[in-house]
Amino acid sequence: MYIISACLCGVNCRYNGKSGSNERCLKLFREGKAVLVCPEQLGGLPTPRNPVELDNTASQIIEGNGKAISNKGEDVTEKFLNGAYETLKIAKELGATKAILKEGSPSCGANFVHDGTFTGNRINGKGITAKILENEGITVFSDEDLEINNSKLVYLNEFDREKAKKRRLFELEEEDDEEEEYFDLTENLTDMSELPPKVEENVKKLMISLARDLMGFEELDEIAEATGLSIEEVEEILNEEE
Template sequence: MLLVSACLAGLKVRYDGGDCLHHTIEQLVSQNKATTVCPEVLGGLPTPRIPAEIIGGDGEDVLNGKAKVIDKSGNDVTDAFLQGAYQTLEIARELNVTHVILKENSPSCGSGMIYDGQFQGVKKVGKGVTAALLERNGMIVATDENIDDIIEYIEKQ
C-alpha cells in the first residue's frame, strides 16, 4: 500500500481549494493500491486556507522546535502542521506503508524542495514537516516529480 498526497489524487484539498491531479496516482487510488492523506487537513486547517511557508529552516527544524510554519497573514500554524504530520504517520503505520508519494514544494509534503519562507515564490532545498517525520520513521518518501521511478521500483518488489 502506498500513501499519497490527496491533492495528487484529484481531491480539492490544496490551500487554494484546488488539486494537483496526477492520473497515475488517481488510478492507483481507484485500484486500492494507494490511500490518500492531506496532512494540513488532518491537522485541522480549512480548505481553502491562507498559504503557509516554513520560516527559519525546513521540516526537520520544525520537528526539532527550531523553525515555525507561518501563514501569509503572519499566523503561526506550526501546531496544525505538526498535528497533521503525526496523524499521517499514524495512518501510515496502521497500513504498514513503506513508500509515500507526496506533493513537492509543500511545507507539509515537500521532500526535496520547499518555498523559502518569504512568500515570493522562491524555492529552496528542504523537506516539509510531514515528509521529514515520515523519513525519520523509516519510510521512503518520493515526490510527484519522480513518480514513475518510484512506481516502477515498487512494482519490481
C-alpha cells in the same frame, strides 16, 4: 501500501481549494494500493487557507527550532505537526512503506520547499510531513519524482541525480521497464580550476546550455543551482553569448 497526498487524486484540499491529478497516483488508488491523506486538513486547517511557508528546515521545526507561518503572520506550526503525526499514525496502521506527496508543499514537499519569503523562491528541503515519514523509515516520493523523461538523461547536480534515482525506484517497483542510461557531466569535476582556462570556459558554457535547453531552466538562480556555478558566472557567460 502507499500514502498519497489527496490533492494528487483530484481532492480539492490544497491551500487554494484546488487539486491536481497524477495518473500514476490515481492508478494506485483505483487498484486499492493507496490511501489518500491531507496532512494540513488532518491537523485542523480549513480549505481554502492562507499560504504557509517554513522559516527553518523541517528537521529544526520538528525539534522546536522554527515555525510554519502563513502569509498573514499566523503561526500554524502546531497544526502542521499534528497533521504530520496523524498521517504517520495512518501509515503505521496500514503498514504503508511508501508515500507519494505533493512537491513544494510546506507539509508534503519531498525535494524542495519555498524559502519563507512568499516570493516564489524554491530551496532544496522537505516539508514537515515528508520529513517525519522519512524519519520513520517510509520512502517518500514526490509527484514530480514520477515524471517520465527521455531514456537518456543528463543530471547536472546531486539534487537531480537523487530525484532520478527515486523515480527509477518507483518504476522498478511498479513496472518491468528496461534499465535507463544516465550521464553526469560534472561527476568528476569537483574542482574545475584544475582544467585549462579555455576548457573550463567551454565546460561552463555547455553546462549552462544543457540547463537551459534540456532541463528548461531560464532564471539565473535556477541555472546556477543546476550547474553549480555562481549567479555572477552564469550572468557573465550569458551576456557574452548575446
